Amino acid sequence: MERIPILKMGEFLLVTIQVDMHDRLAMTLQDDLTAQIVKHRAHGVLIDISALEIVDSFIGRMLASIASMARLLDAETVVVGMQPAVAITLVELGLPMRGIRTALDVEKGMTTLRAAIQETGQDGDPGRIH
Amino acid sequence: MAIRVVSTESLEIRVSDDIVRVRQAVRQKSVGLGFGLVDQTKVVTASSELARNTLDYGGGGQCHLEVVENGARAGLRIIFEDQGPGIDDADLALTDGFTTGNGMGLGLGGAKRLSHEFELSSKPGDGTRVSIVRWK
Amino acid sequence: MPKGQTRLPEIFDKREQEIVDQWIEQQQAIGRKLTAGEREQANRQSREFVRSLKSALERNSSGDISGPDWAMVRDFLIDLSGQRAKGGYSPKETAGFIFSLKRPLFTALRGEFGSDPQALGDEVWLVTQLLDELGLLTAEAYQKNREDVILRQQKELLELSTPVVRLWENILALPLIGTLDSARTQVVMQNLLEAIVQTRSDYAIIDITGVPVVDTLVAQHLLKTVAAARLMGADCLISGIRPQIAQTIIHLGVDLSDVTTKATLADAFDLALRRGGYRVVREASASTSAPAR
Numbered sequence A: 001m002e003r004i005p006i007l008k009m010g011e012f013l014l015v016t017i018q019v020d021m022h023d024r025l026a027m028t029l030q031d032d033l034t035a036q037i038v039k040h041r042a043h044g045v046l047i048d049i050s051a052l053e054i055v056d057s058f059i060g061r062m063l064a065s066i067a068s069m070a071r072l073l074d075a076e077t078v079v080v081g082m083q084p085a086v087a088i089t090l091v092e093l094g095l096p097m098r099g100i101r102t103a104l105d106v107e108k109g110m111t112t113l114r115a116a117i118q119e120t121g122q123d124g125d126p127g128r129i130h
Numbered sequence B: 001m002a003i004r005v006v007s008t009e010s011l012e013i014r015v016s017d018d019i020v021r022v023r024q025a026v027r028q029k030s031v032g033l034g035f036g037l038v039d040q041t042k043v044v045t046a047s048s049e050l051a052r053n054t055l056d057y058g059g060g061g062q063c064h065l066e067v068v069e070n071g072a073r074a075g076l077r078i079i080f081e082d083q084g085p086g087i088d089d090a091d092l093a094l095t096d097g098f099t100t101g102n103g104m105g106l107g108l109g110g111a112k113r114l115s116h117e118f119e120l121s122s123k124p125g126d127g128t129r130v131s132i133v134r135w136k
Numbered sequence C: 001m002p003k004g005q006t007r008l009p010e011i012f013d014k015r016e017q018e019i020v021d022q023w024i025e026q027q028q029a030i031g032r033k034l035t036a037g038e039r040e041q042a043n044r045q046s047r048e049f050v051r052s053l054k055s056a057l058e059r060n061s062s063g064d065i066s067g068p069d070w071a072m073v074r075d076f077l078i079d080l081s082g083q084r085a086k087g088g089y090s091p092k093e094t095a096g097f098i099f100s101l102k103r104p105l106f107t108a109l110r111g112e113f114g115s116d117p118q119a120l121g122d123e124v125w126l127v128t129q130l131l132d133e134l135g136l137l138t139a140e141a142y143q144k145n146r147e148d149v150i151l152r153q154q155k156e157l158l159e160l161s162t163p164v165v166r167l168w169e170n171i172l173a174l175p176l177i178g179t180l181d182s183a184r185t186q187v188v189m190q191n192l193l194e195a196i197v198q199t200r201s202d203y204a205i206i207d208i209t210g211v212p213v214v215d216t217l218v219a220q221h222l223l224k225t226v227a228a229a230r231l232m233g234a235d236c237l238i239s240g241i242r243p244q245i246a247q248t249i250i251h252l253g254v255d256l257s258d259v260t261t262k263a264t265l266a267d268a269f270d271l272a273l274r275r276g277g278y279r280v281v282r283e284a285s286a287s288t289s290a291p292a293r
Helices: A021-041 A057-072 A082-091 A106-119 B016-032 B037-056 B107-113 C008-029 C037-061 C068-086 C091-099 C104-112 C117-160 C180-197 C216-229 C244-250 C267-276
Strands: A004-010 A012-016 A043-046 A076-080 A101-103 B004-013 B061-070 B073-083 B115-122 B128-135 C165-168 C171-177 C205-208 C235-239 C260-262
Touching: A004 C037, A012 A106, A012 C165, A021 A057, A043 A057, A043 A106, A057 A076, A057 B037, A057 C235, A076 A106, A082 B037, A082 B107, A082 C091, A082 C180, A082 C216, A101 C235, B004 B037, B004 B073, B016 B037, B016 B061, B016 B073, B037 B061, B037 B073, B037 B107, B037 B128, B061 B128, B073 C165, B107 B128, C008 C037, C008 C068, C008 C104, C008 C117, C037 C068, C037 C091, C068 C091, C068 C117, C104 C117, C117 C180, C117 C216, C165 C267, C171 C260, C171 C267, C180 C216, C205 C216, C205 C267, C216 C244, C235 C267, C260 C267
Parallel strands: A012 A043, A043 A076, A076 A101, C171 C205, C205 C235, C235 C260
Antiparallel strands: A004 A012, B004 B061, B061 B073, B073 B128, B115 B128, C165 C171
């Protein structure tokens, strides 16, 4: 069965979504990711969606779920690489994307994660959360 | 001015892989019509939402892709039909956040916002028919 | 003459050369003087068209040009209209291609049916019907092409009028001038987001000093643009909020609490620099006679 690979990058985990997700794959990803967060005691998750040409509410829900689950496991999440057409469409669609951080690419994503990790546990502006 | 149907293609929506097929078919048609990238993305995303609704709430159904013409304008009309339980309160269903399931409840309202035209007809026990149009 | 029994195809065979020659003469009488190249092209097109017309008539002479038998003729005329629309020909010069065929055809028909008024009448009626329909088709296609050209020009104008400026390595500015409708907003968003990708900027300043009217719709468009930029990881600031605009926005009940706003582009730039961790330091001038600024 196909699985989305999860790479360890230092203290972070990197997930690159490249295929059209269907339900089973989304469920499997959430299972795998939560397991890996615990296994590696990861404090940050980067989800690279730069290959996704379509992000509908299903994917949006999945990303929100992942961010929530990760937070419960003391890990911050950043979604990176959203394509411009996708961003414009998501805004029109009205997907709230609450509690999901975003960054332009993996490099900026890591910077954001490091800042977010420092900030959580402190009071004040939790960074660029929507 | 009447809308003229230039071509039709129909797809069954029975399993979640079919949602992917619907996306690909809509993408292909919109590329063929010369839609810009943002317009393509909007119509494919709207179709994805409605296909998922057909599957999750309608118990499966059909999707009809029509290339249409209205005078000089060309466009894509996509109709989703199911023989499911139907929608009790259409106005409420179009409200964001409304859902009887687990989702974010954006399917109908979102698809409407992403389309130039949107029509919903549904009665409890009588299935649901949603039609969207995006013009070039 | 019963339907389907026109002798036109036969007449085309017999008199093709003279019909085409006369037709070309008629075409050249309309509108402007053609260049040698344009004349050559018109000759070729005329010959090709007469042949196409003949085949179509052989298949279907009911006078109805909408079916598959007439597809080649229709396509030919649509192409021709397209070429002429782009080439700057007038509507008269374009539809005139068809209408100027009437006289040569009537002359040929008179020659053939001089002694049979009934047959002549029928054939003339068929030719009139056909050429009128084809002429209208040509005119409509020409019109549509002109509209496409205008639309394309409008699009280009729209894109040109929303430049994205790179203020600093990490900071973009989008000075908006004029109205902000939904068509323009889409172009603005696309330009801004693509610029964010290309420059890898963290900050974007949307300056609305030049936007005369800010109503609920404009405010929504602005908010959408800010939201889209955020999804790409960029922080958006809005500057150029004039006092009247501030009042309007509050009265409209638009919620801009999520967005940082500044009165001037300079203030916004200053803020973006600070957020970006930049500091501007003025160095002491080497020459003491330099005027203080």
